[in-house]
Amino acid sequence: ETGVTQSPTHLIKTRGQQVTLRCSSQSGHNTVSWYQQALGQGPQFIFQYYREEENGRGNFPPRFSGLQFPNYSSELNVNALELDDSALYLCASSAPGQGRTEAFFGQGTRLTVV
Amino acid sequence: DAKTTQPTSMDCAEGRAANLPCNHSTISGNEYVYWYRQIHSQGPQYIIHGLKNNETNEMASLIITEDRKSSTLILPHATLRDTAVYYCIVRVAADNYGQNFVFGPGTRLSVLP
Numbered sequence: 001e002t003g004v005t006q007s008p009t010h011l012i013k014t015r016g017q018q019v020t021l022r023c024s025s026q027s028g029h030n031t032v033s034w035y036q037q038a039l040g041q042g043p044q045f046i047f048q049y050y051r052e053e054e055n056g057r058g059n060f061p062p063r064f065s066g067l068q069f070p071n072y073s074s075e076l077n078v079n080a081l082e083l084d085d086s087a088l089y090l091c092a093s094s095a096p097g098q099g100r101t102e103a104f105f106g107q108g109t110r111l112t113v114v
Numbered sequence: 115d116a117k118t119t120q121p122t123s124m125d126c127a128e129g130r131a132a133n134l135p136c137n138h139s140t141i142s143g144n145e146y147v148y149w150y151r152q153i154h155s156q157g158p159q160y161i162i163h164g165l166k167n168n169e170t171n172e173m174a175s176l177i178i179t180e181d182r183k184s185s186t187l188i189l190p191h192a193t194l195r196d197t198a199v200y201y202c203i204v205r206v207a208a209d210n211y212g213q214n215f216v217f218g219p220g221t222r223l224s225v226l227p
Contacts, residue, residue, distance in 0.1 A: 045215065045216070088155075
């Protein structure tokens with residue numbers, strides 16, 4: 001158990017729809033990152049949030065957006081879903097300001113776009 | 115792109131030590147070596163990280179060569195539950211705001227009974 005929780009665990013959406021995934025970070029962790037993991041591949045960095053602002057982004061289009069709340073929890077929003085968005089979405093929290101730079105991952109949300 | 119090279123797969127007998135190599139010949143002076151593993155359909159699990167000294171914790175040991183161009187993760191007594199994909203990642207550790215982990219394909223370790 002890492003203390004990072006994600007919801008829902010599984011989700012099925014139709015192409016063109018919008019989806020919101022949620023993440024609660026480990027207690028005391030103020031930095032949240034999101035990753036996409038397609039089947040058979042390693043996780044790919046989407047973006048990172050610190051103090052409610054995005055401060056790093058991978059090669060993902062603007063229809064991938066996020067939020068971080070004052071309690072450090074976070075949401076990942078994906079608009080205009082495409083079939084290729086089907087993947088495991090992972091949230092990771094860390095506390096770099098406390099010298100703890102390792103990130104702890106949640107169990108992920110499995111998104112299927114049909 | 116990932117800055118590390120790992121074997122695609124390895125087998126290990128249960129109860130024996132599993133030694134997982136990683137090459138990172140272009141590592142910079144301020145980059146650490148991190149190891150994660152991912153058991154099927156679960157989120158990656160942090161194992162250990164280090165800069166230049168060997169590190170040990172309750173899960174594993176990390177041996178980094180003196181020139182820091184390669185490292186080895188050692189699971190001292192592998193069990194069936196250690197079957198997973200193991201990722202070796204190099205990344206700046208200090209002030210990681212905006213930094214992310216770049217995952218390669220990793221090594222698929224199979225622990226055999």
